[in-house]
Amino acid sequence: MSDQPVTVVGATGYLGRHIVAELDGRGHRVRAVVRDPARARRPGPHGSPALDGPRTELVTADVTAPGRVAGLLDGSTRVFSALGVTHQKASPWDVDFLANLAVLREAERSGIESMLYVGAIGMEHGTSLVARSKTAFAAALESSPVAGRIVNPSGYFSDMASYVTLARKGLVFLPPDPGIRLNPIHGADLAAFCVDLSADRAQRDRVRVEVGGPDVLTAEEIARLAAAAVGATPRNVRIPRRVLDGAVWTASRISERHGNLARFFAEAMTGDAVGRCTGTHHLSDWFREIA
Numbered sequence: 001m002s003d004q005p006v007t008v009v010g011a012t013g014y015l016g017r018h019i020v021a022e023l024d025g026r027g028h029r030v031r032a033v034v035r036d037p038a039r040a041r042r043p044g045p046h047g048s049p050a051l052d053g054p055r056t057e058l059v060t061a062d063v064t065a066p067g068r069v070a071g072l073l074d075g076s077t078r079v080f081s082a083l084g085v086t087h088q089k090a091s092p093w094d095v096d097f098l099a100n101l102a103v104l105r106e107a108e109r110s111g112i113e114s115m116l117y118v119g120a121i122g123m124e125h126g127t128s129l130v131a132r133s134k135t136a137f138a139a140a141l142e143s144s145p146v147a148g149r150i151v152n153p154s155g156y157f158s159d160m161a162s163y164v165t166l167a168r169k170g171l172v173f174l175p176p177d178p179g180i181r182l183n184p185i186h187g188a189d190l191a192a193f194c195v196d197l198s199a200d201r202a203q204r205d206r207v208r209v210e211v212g213g214p215d216v217l218t219a220e221e222i223a224r225l226a227a228a229a230v231g232a233t234p235r236n237v238r239i240p241r242r243v244l245d246g247a248v249w250t251a252s253r254i255s256e257r258h259g260n261l262a263r264f265f266a267e268a269m270t271g272d273a274v275g276r277c278t279g280t281h282h283l284s285d286w287f288r289e290i291a
């Protein structure tokens with residue numbers, strides 16, 4: 001195995017932490033780019049691991065700041081990006097597009113072999129700024145000389161935790177069509193998939209893949225699993241389409257950021273999000289763990 005480090009940006013997020021742990025666990029040297037090293041050394045949310053593996057080096061940099069990516073990839077052969085706005089107060093264009101683009105340009109300059117980028121399933125059909133920023137970056141990666149691996153996952157287990165929280169409170173909101181299907185994926189399973197894909201030397205060409213966990217579930221079934229995990233019988237309330245549209249309209253009046261976030265969630269609630277099934281973690285078990 002090469003002793004050159006693999007660089008990970010977005011390393012302190014739910015998925016980034018699992019990617020760093022997976023690489024470190026397989027014996028790779030890892031350069032994890034973080035904004036706050038003290039926070040990075042503590043475990044992350046939803047059971048995601050601390051960045052304290054024996055082969056993990058923390059490099060402090062804010063990749064959204066101009067010029068901060070210079071030299072960051074020197075000596076690396078591969079870079080992984082799980083960098084993107086979720087709960088952070090920042091523009092998706094600045095992070096999902098521009099910051100990832102800065103990393104890509106640095107990868108081109110330093111002769112990196114491949115860049116694995118984690119987007120989101122269905123992003124190319126989305127109209128929110130999050131979806132458009134991710135799609136714009138994926139297009140830039142696909143036209144770069146750096147070999148791109150684009151992984152578009154279904155929802156993460158971390159995002160499903162709200163079903164358990166709501167079930168505990170006795171009221172669960174369901175999408176307009178409670179029969180929409182998704183296959184949520186555990187961070188460790190997605191990280192293993194990403195590391196396998198990046199290491200696959202047979203994959204010389206550009207790759208774009210949609211992926212999810214082992215169980216394809218409807219939103220209604222997920223609500224049922226959450227209810228069973230907490231041992232309650234919550235009331236399930238379906239959000240009518242017009243209410244969802246109204247929420248997007250209202251959020252857009254508050255601020256552009258609120259509007260875009262609302263649009264992103266509304267779009268995620270109105271279509272199937274099923275990718276290639278992978279992994280061994282089942283949502284029902286995870287719900288019982290966190291209940």
Ligand SMILES: NC(=O)c1ccc[n+]([C@@H]2O[C@H](COP(=O)([O-])OP(=O)(O)OC[C@H]3O[C@@H](n4cnc5c(N)ncnc54)[C@H](OP(=O)(O)O)[C@@H]3O)[C@@H](O)[C@H]2O)c1
Nearest residue numbers: 010011012013014015035083084086088090120155156159
């Ligand atoms: N969660 C889901 O269900 C889901 C589903 C499909 C796709 N995805 C995508 O997968 C990627 C990773 O998701 P995640 O749930 O792991 O997200 P996350 O926990 O919020 O992690 C995002 C990462 O990006 C960094 N980041 C965000 N805004 C930043 C900013 N303004 N400046 C510098 N760094 C910033 C975060 O750094 P800090 O820790 O310092 O904030 C963190 O390392 C995202 O692109 C997300 O859209 C998520």
